[in-house]
Amino acid sequence: MDISKILDHIHQLPEQSKFALQNNVTEIAFSKGHILLKANKIEPNIYFIKKGLVRAFIERDNEVTFWFGKEGETVISMKSYVEDQPGYETIELLEDCELYELKTENLRKLFSEDVHIANWGRKFAEKELIKTEERLISKQFKNASERYLELMKDHPELLQRVQLGHIASYLGITQVSLSRIRAELK
């Protein structure tokens, strides 16, 4: 998905503002397994995924995957982006990826100068918020097997592209538990 479409998909921008954003974006590619973003560091960039798939995970005793990003989505350490604090997530490429890189510093400058871009940034945060809120509510309401069915319905392609250990972790259960759930659904 190309940068112009990605930006517009977040929130429609006047041509001039879109160009201003695009001018600050550079293309970059990494291969599967690359660690794009490390936990406990302030991350100076955000990325838009042109092609490929990534996951965000947190390391404690075990790795817990809490987000997948695919074409058109934004890779961002919210803590870095919002609070200039080190984030808790590591981002790993699950496939070879082509990315658009944008320096947070430059983006902030654009936010302060251009009301359209400020509102674009507002819309971005708002949409991410809705998604996160829905996941929280899903977790509050549904048991593991319902959450699995929901994921199958909303993002069926993930099951093809991501190994089940990561899916289980994303659903908040163990891989063994997910296997059991899948067996019961047959």
Place this chain on the structure above:
Amino acid sequence: MDISKILDHIHQLPEQSKFALQNNVTEIAFSKGHILLKANKIEPNIYFIKKGLVRAFIERDNEVTFWFGKEGETVISMKSYVEDQPGYETIELLEDCELYELKTENLRKLFSEDVHIANWGRKFAEKELIKTEERLISKQFKNASERYLELMKDHPELLQRVQLGHIASYLGITQVSLSRIRAELK
């Protein structure tokens, strides 16, 4: 907490922009038990809590509380605010409340006109996002008893102001389960 302080606490605003916002705010009071916001309706206002305590819950078989709001916090149906869609939450006053009311429609107008207010709105969404993300991660990582301890640590006053049934529901467990956890901690 008065409106000027609430607005600045979200994100510092130049005086002129702050006045523009304040001019669109009206004070209003309701007593304990009042339903401020109904599920499945598009809510045309947002509210800032001057004084009091509210909860957001979703009704299925049972009520599930998923948010508490106290002095200084913002009462908002994200679905209404962001997508102009009916929200899933009902908001109930747990104490007599004094509120500041702001029409979403007016706020949107200010967003489009004033870059400072647009960035204020961006900051608001970003901060809410960080909070929601942290809760999601807490839910992914911690068991019920750890989440209870975390709540005691971060918001000890809630335990004084809110009955345990709501707390249990917020933690994603049954009241009976919470009682068991509390008994074990003694």
Place this chain on the structure above:
DNA sequence: TTCATTTTTTATCATTTGTTAATTTTTTTC
């Protein structure tokens, strides 16, 4: 292909949380 490695499934038992019902404690109302 074939062997080695990784991923997924299955099985067993332990632990956590849910459900229902009864009891105790606290709060509200008269």
Place this chain on the structure above:
DNA sequence: GAAAAAAATTAACAAATGATAAAAAATGAA
């Protein structure tokens, strides 16, 4: 302050999920 109502706790059993280990299946490398 007593009675009624609401909230919180306790107990017993059920269901869901976790942990560990072993087996089977899928994937990747030589």
